Amino acid sequence: MSKWNILTKGFFKENPSLILVLGTCPTLAVTTSVNNAIGMGAATTFVLLMSNILISLLKNVIPDKVRIPCFIVIIATFVSMVDLLIQGFVPALSASLGVFIPLIVVNCIVLGRAEAFASKNGVWDSILDGLGMGIGFTISLILIATVREVLGAGAFMGHQFIPADYNILIFVLAPGAFIVYGFIMALVRHILNKVEAKRKAKCAVAK
Amino acid sequence: MEYILMIIGAVLVNNIILVQFLGICPFLGVSNKVSTALGMGMAVVFVMTLATLVTATLQKYVLLPFQITYLQTIVFILVIASLVQMVEIVLKKVSPPLYQALGVFLPLITTNCAVLGVAIKVTEQELIKGHGFSILDSTLYAVAVAIGFTLAIVIFAGLREQLELVDIPKGMKGVPIALITAGILAMAFMGFANLV
Numbered sequence: 001m002s003k004w005n006i007l008t009k010g011f012f013k014e015n016p017s018l019i020l021v022l023g024t025c026p027t028l029a030v031t032t033s034v035n036n037a038i039g040m041g042a043a044t045t046f047v048l049l050m051s052n053i054l055i056s057l058l059k060n061v062i063p064d065k066v067r068i069p070c071f072i073v074i075i076a077t078f079v080s081m082v083d084l085l086i087q088g089f090v091p092a093l094s095a096s097l098g099v100f101i102p103l104i105v106v107n108c109i110v111l112g113r114a115e116a117f118a119s120k121n122g123v124w125d126s127i128l129d130g131l132g133m134g135i136g137f138t139i140s141l142i143l144i145a146t147v148r149e150v151l152g153a154g155a156f157m158g159h160q161f162i163p164a165d166y167n168i169l170i171f172v173l174a175p176g177a178f179i180v181y182g183f184i185m186a187l188v189r190h191i192l193n194k195v196e197a198k199r200k201a202k203c204a205v206a207k
Numbered sequence: 208m209e210y211i212l213m214i215i216g217a218v219l220v221n222n223i224i225l226v227q228f229l230g231i232c233p234f235l236g237v238s239n240k241v242s243t244a245l246g247m248g249m250a251v252v253f254v255m256t257l258a259t260l261v262t263a264t265l266q267k268y269v270l271l272p273f274q275i276t277y278l279q280t281i282v283f284i285l286v287i288a289s290l291v292q293m294v295e296i297v298l299k300k301v302s303p304p305l306y307q308a309l310g311v312f313l314p315l316i317t318t319n320c321a322v323l324g325v326a327i328k329v330t331e332q333e334l335i336k337g338h339g340f341s342i343l344d345s346t347l348y349a350v351a352v353a354i355g356f357t358l359a360i361v362i363f364a365g366l367r368e369q370l371e372l373v374d375i376p377k378g379m380k381g382v383p384i385a386l387i388t389a390g391i392l393a394m395a396f397m398g399f400a401n402l403v
Contacts, residue, residue, distance in 0.1 A: 021235065021382050022232075024231040024232060024235065025228050025229055025230070025231045025232070025320050028228040028231060029227075029228035068288075069285070069288060069289075072284055072285070072288060073281065073285065076280050076281040076284050076285075077281065079280055080277065080278070080280050080281060083280065084277060099324055099327050099328055099331070102279070102280045102323070102327055103229075103320045103323060103324055103327075105280055105284050105323065106284070106319070106320040106323050107320075108232060170394070173397065174225060174226050174228070174393045174396075174397070175390040175391065175393040175394040175397065176390070177228065177390070178386050178387065178389045178390030178393055179386070179387050179390035179391075181386050182382075182383045182384065182385075182386030182387035182389075182390065183383070183387070185382060185383045185386065186376070186378045186379045186383035186384075187378070189378040189383065190376075190377070190378030193377065193378060
């Protein structure tokens with residue numbers, strides 16, 4: 001696999017939350033506004049990148065039998081750092097994301113990449129993989145948050161452009177999260193199916 | 208009375224899955240059949256109660272007195288992970304039938320964010336006004352939350368069994384339609400909003 005492929009596979013083809021259905025809890029919970037989505041995406045990307053780097057460096061030192069607890073300690077360390085940094089520098093974001101920042105520890109994306117990629121590959125590939133997956137996760141969060149914020153609050157990144165009387169409140173509440181996530185996932189899968197079918201048709205013609 | 212209100216609040220009004228979005232992975236992953244959903248629910252009740260009892264005790268007698276609450280995330284996740292392992296070993300030895308029923312679900316629970324989420328949540332807010340942080344309240348709250356989890360996952364599994372038979376567009380099959388169903392279920396649970 002080329003370096004470019006390692007980086008970009010997380011964007012669309014193996015998007016963690018839209019295709020692999022990992023990290024669903026934060027995807028549903030923090031997408032009430034685009035600002036929250038960017039904050040959460042950045043925090044998760046940072047943890048993914050740092051834990052991928054450290055785990056790929058330590059992969060020969062960590063005994064195979066206790067690798068999962070080791071991974072969890074490494075991840076939890078970076079999550080605590082991010083948690084304290086956000087509390088210190090952006091208290092408003094910390095208040096609106098709440099318990100979901102410490103919960104990055106149990107986000108299946110981070111542990112999943114550590115187990116599936118960083119523990120088997122070199123540092124540079126792991127950096128690209130962590131960055132790609134983190135960016136893919138952020139893209140999907142922003143996508144869902146945009147739909148929810150525009151329909152539910154009539155705003156984009158906090159700037160209101162639809163009067164409050166015409167907002168569909170259900171989209172910022174819990175049911176809206178499930179429904180928007182479901183429809184966007186269906187749309188992305190539909191597009192991927194179409195692209196795949198077209199590619200196959202082209203191959204058939206070429207033969 | 209206040210305990211009853213807290214329990215109703217945790218089970219119905221602030222349902223952990225449908226309102227607070229914790230524990231979505233098992234909610235989507237093991238909800239294909241009612242019987243497995245019930246098994247998962249029971250395992251969560253068991254582990255969540257034990258885990259919250261242990262983490263709340265640690266919080267009260269270790270983290271708070273020594274002022275090392277910034278280590279909370281690391282300590283809690285390690286305690287929960289090792290607790291789940293221990294429960295698995297003890298169950299295997301002491302009660303094989305219970306292990307048969309819950310065994311498969313136990314390893315999955317370590318990465319269930321609901322367990323860690325509840326353990327952190329009970330340390331952050333006063334569950335009953337005027338009580339402060341109390342181990343008894345926290346454990347009771349965990350039991351109630353886990354019952355709410357079981358309730359939601361069992362209802363959802365019942366719906367998904369029916370969904371198997373429906374003819375829907377190809378892109379919608381599987382998780383997307385399940386999410387939309389969950390959205391409608393969440394809408395039903397909003398009806399409990401002003402109960403407490």
